[in-house]
Amino acid sequence: MTVALAIVLAALTVPALLINLYFTALMLDRWPRLRHGLGALFTTCGADTSSCAIVVKTPYARLFGGAPNVYVGIIWNVALLGLALRWMVTGAGWWCRGRTCSWRS
Numbered sequence: 001m002t003v004a005l006a007i008v009l010a011a012l013t014v015p016a017l018l019i020n021l022y023f024t025a026l027m028l029d030r031w032p033r034l035r036h037g038l039g040a041l042f043t044t045c046g047a048d049t050s051s052c053a054i055v056v057k058t059p060y061a062r063l064f065g066g067a068p069n070v071y072v073g074i075i076w077n078v079a080l081l082g083l084a085l086r087w088m089v090t091g092a093g094w095w096c097r098g099r100t101c102s103w104r105s
Helices: 002-028 032-044 069-090
Strands: 093-097 100-104
Touching: 002 032, 002 069
Parallel strands: none
Antiparallel strands: 093 100
16 A cells, blocks of 8 residues: 555656756756756646746745745655655555554554
């Protein structure tokens, strides 16, 4: 059961990580092949990427200290992938029965 949850977590985290990498590439104005490839992928999925380069450079795309939101997103996604990997390797995780939850290793 834990391995299945880990696979679901990883499957949901990878697209979010790709989105964060795309916005990072736009913000830094680097990695043109990555930008083009991810932009084409997102356009295929129906996303409108025409205004992304403008939005990522506004003050609304930054946290309180001025750090870009995508940096926190990348850290969060890598942490979630690490958690999913740990669950796959160890099989440990939270188990809930009724209203009681406990950690099983």
